[in-house]
Amino acid sequence: MVFLFTVFLFIAASFPMSRADSLRAPVYNTTRATEVIKIDGVLNESDWNKAESVIMNYEIQPGDNSLPREKTEVRILYNDNYLYFAFTCYDKNPSEIRATLSDRDQIYREDFVFVGLETFGEKQRMYEFLANPLGVQADLMRVGNNEDDTYDALWYSHGVITDSGYNVEIAVPFRILKFQNSAPMEWGLLLGRNYPRETRYIFSWSPFDRDDPCFICQSGKLTGLPRLEIPVTYELLPYIIGHRHGNIEDYDDPSSPFIQSNFKGRAGLGLKVLPTSDITLETVINPDFSQIESDAKVISVNSPFAVFYPEKRPFFLEGLDIFRLGGEHFYSRMINDPVFALKMTGKAEKLTYAVLGGSDKNSPLIVPGTDYSEFVETGMRSFSGIVRARYDYGDESFLGVLLSNKKWTGANNFAGGIDWKAGFAKYYYFRGEAMFSSTRELDDLTLYDDSRTLGNTNYDAALNGEKYNGYSVRIALERSSRNNYFILSLFDVSPTFQSHTGFINRVDRRMAEIEAGYIVYNDSSFLERINLFINHGSDFTYKSIRKDQWVFLGISMTLPGQTNLTIGAPVLNREIFRGKEFHNIARIHTNLNSSLSKYIDFYYSGVYGRNIYRDDPPELGTGFEISAGITFKPFSSFKTSLDVALARLKSIANSDVFYDGYIVRNTTYYLLSKESQFRLISEYDSFSTAFYFYPLFSYKLNPFTTFFIGTTHDFRDYGNSTSFIRTGTQYFIKLQYLWSNL
Structure with a gap:
């Protein structure tokens, strides 16, 4: 039955669907600004009145190029140094606008406007710039259909909420973009608006064909840019840091002395040179690569491979x-x-x-x-x-x-x-x-x-x-x-x-895998999208031992309240680990994430059922692995989140508990402005009986000009009458400033 279902999905995915005529991509012909454009969210410069105004005429989610629920106007200008965008976003109920003074790259569940720029005409990469109604930024690099939010650039935005909606102004410096500087230039252009209410609506100035897998290919066109006279750009990023740290001398002995270092200083320099619009040279000398942003602890008690x-x-x-x-x-x-x-x-x-x-x-x-x-x-x-x-x-x-x-x-x-x-x-x-x-x-x-x-x-x-x-x-x-x-892959x-500059943690594998799915779009207000999928594969070693074989069936659904639900289970799973064969490793996987209101987001991921205890010797057990979290945003300048990870596994043979523990982490932000914030992280790990406490104040004028002052405190419960013992501390202050000749 499973084999026939796999064949059915594979065949169904192999026949092209009937295709509509190609949707016409819109064109925006920008003009030069004749006055200074102040990025303040107030569109009072006369040049904005002269610029062409385009309307976002398409709702592309959940609608299929239907009329959008709200009106959005966009205007574009340029000068020698910047590309300017002005968004006027109308809203019949401005009180429902979702916007917070969050940290960078944390606005994806809020209202925001979107600019995508593909600067070489090759449909390979796209710069993406997002700003919420308060001007808080997010930026991404899109490669194909994958987005990377680790990309950070120096650009400018400001937003203002009004009685009729909100305005956002954006200025993108040409020097942060790679492009071929030759006239005439024609760039790919995407303009969009995220409108989260009872569901997530997305408006666009260009239509999208769901039958076309290439996202960037469906962008509109930006014309009117001449050859630009961009001088050689220099950027200096010096930093200074002072720190003092202390540690318990013997982590396993709570009575050992606590050793405190003297206060130490350090300085370094980063240099970036952009000789042309398509070349970047960068070096760092004595860099400070300390982690201001701490890595959240993960449960790795039953993970035999490097994390x-x-x-x-x-x-x-x-x-x-x-x-x-x-x-x-x-x-x-x-x-x-x-x-x-x-x-x-x-x-x-x-x-x-x-x-x-x-x-x-x-x-x-x-x-x-x-x-x-x-x-x-x-x-x-x-x-x-x-x-x-x-x-x-x-x-x-x-x-x-x-x-x-x-x-x-x-x-x-x-x-x-x-x-x-x-x-x-x-x-x-x-x-x-x-x-x-x-x-x-x-x-x-x-x-x-x-x-x-x-x-x-x-x-x-x-x-x-x-x-x-x-x-x-x-x-x-x-x-x-x-x-x-469908995806058919061989590995x-x-x-x-081995690759000592890569992350290769598992070798000795010969694997074949196929995944196929069928997607149904629904106009219902309750169920917007259903994806029924199957994944089947086998994994062998070079000794021709079949390490793993599986057939996984699942269904994912898009529901109201920006809610996504996925449920799946292996109907077949056989694995050999450390020479021992295991059959019938039955379990169920569940994933749920939602943003039911402007005040609360939550997520849940759970696996229940059988799993291998990956020790020597291994043994089959039953239990669960759960991760869940909730974020509470009572007002625009405050946000607190609670994340919990739990794992338990006990022996099927004799009910012995292999492991049972949890990690709980609270992160709280209070923002004084878009640039300055207090952050407090507290975390408890029951596996190591350790508690961590990380207060931090930061001022970020931009991603590179920053000031931090903070401390970290590590404690461990050794199970004696003294309870928690301090095992480590750090005090630090850091300042770095970006200087540029532009």
């Missing part, structure tokens, strides 16, 4: 999308504590290129494996170099190359290869990557000594100076249209493949 944490450091975030492949062959956090780093990114017609290098004084290392991996803190120096090039051709199609090398004293790792994406027949994409690696291990068993063999080879996992080569291949065929999709990574 991935996202990058948060500005130097590495800019241009990060260029280095990304389908697999994690570049993971910038493997350059952990650099003495210096340098980077160049650029574009020459259809060729995008980037070079990154860094000298690291405390280099980590991932030792991957079949059943588990290890994250090793070596404390050693290394130098990493990465070269990336990508040739774009056609809409969303490209051919790329990535070369990386990490040099240690007496050890080396090289990884390199190609990746590609080819779109054809409107609905189809063929994508993939092929990588080769050559490794000479560190020779130090005190860092890592494990006699397990690497797959079917004669090499072992210990760091004993062995030399070996490996490869990784990933290919996929995808089809996507209005009502159906092959040899036991000896």
Whole structure:
């Protein structure tokens, strides 16, 4: 029955749906501003009255290019340095507008306006700029149909709520955009408005064909820009930091003394040069890559592989999308504590290129494996170099190359290869990557000594100076249209493949997987969208042992109140872990997130049922893993959230509890203005019986000119009469200022 259902969805997804005539893309011909445009949300400059006004005539969600529920006008101007946008957003009930003085990139569930700019006409990447009715910003880099909100740029916005809605003004400096500076210029342009009420409505100035999988291809056009005289731009980003820290001498002994350091200072400098509109050079000297934003703790008690944490450091975030492949062959956090780093990114017609290098004084290392991996803190120096090039051709199609090398004293790792994406027949994409690696291990068993063999080879996992080569291949065929999709993928990574500049934590795999789905759009106010999907796959080792086999059925729904619900379960799941075979690993997955009102957001994710206790020896257990959270926003300048993660697993054989614990985290913000805020994080981890307390004041004039003053306090409950013992503290103050010649 499952096989027949899979075949049905696969066949249904293979036949093209009937297509309407192509929807006509609108064109906006901008004009030059003749006066200074003040970004204040008040459209009182005479140039705005002279600029062409366009109306957002389409509701693209949940409507299908239907008439929008509210009127939105947009005007565009430019001068030598900026591209200006003015939005007039009408609202019959202004009291229902959702807007808070939140931190950057935290406005996605609120009212906001949207500008998308595709500056090379190749339908590959798009800059996205969002601002809510108070002018709070979010910015993203779209690559294909994926958005990356780690992208940050320096641009300007201001919003004002009025009796009839709200106005937003945006100024985007040309110097933050890469583009080919030749006349006449014609850019892709998306203009939109997010209108969250009983459901999430999205208005657009251009129509969207749901039968076309290419989002960027459906943008309108921006014309009227001449060749721009942009001088060489210099940016200096100096910083100073003062800090004092203390730690308990022996973390396992609560009676050991607490050692407090002296107050220390540090300074460094970042330099960026933009010689042309399509080249950026950047370097940092003695950079401060300390974590102002703390990583939330995750439950990893039953995770045998190294845990991935996202990058948060500005130097590495800019241009990060260029280095990304389908697999994690570049993971910038493997350059952990650099003495210096340098980077160049650029574009020459259809060729995008980037070079990154860094000298690291405390280099980590991932030792991957079949059943588990290890994250090793070596404390050693290394130098990493990465070269990336990508040739774009056609809409969303490209051919790329990535070369990386990490040099240690007496050890080396090289990884390199190609990746590609080819779109054809409107609905189809063929994508993939092929990588080769050559490794000479560190020779130090005190860092890592494990006699397990690497797959079917004669090499072992210990760091004993062995030399070996490996490869990784990933290919996929995808089809996507209005009502159906499928993804057929193959993945092959040899036991000896390693990438010391990437995040490769699992090897010795040969996997085949197919996912297919059927989507139904509904005009009902209760049920807007239904997606019925199936995922089927098998995973083998290089010893031809079938590690895993599964068939997963699921359904996802879009409901009122910006609510999304997904429910699914494996109808077949067999796995071999550490040589032991497990059958009937039955469980149910549930995901729910919602924004029922302007005051409350919440989410829930849960897995109930059977799971493998991944120890040695492994055993089958039953239990749950849950993560849930709620955010309360009683007024625009205050927000508090509570996040909880729980996990429990007990033996089916004898009811012994393998683990049972939780992590609870509260984050509270009070904003004095768009720029300044107080933040308090408190977190308790029952697995380690540790409590963390992080107060912070920050002033952010922009993403780069910032001031922080804060402290961190770590405590642990050792189970004695004294209860919590202080195990670590830190006090810090940091100032950095962006200076530019423009």
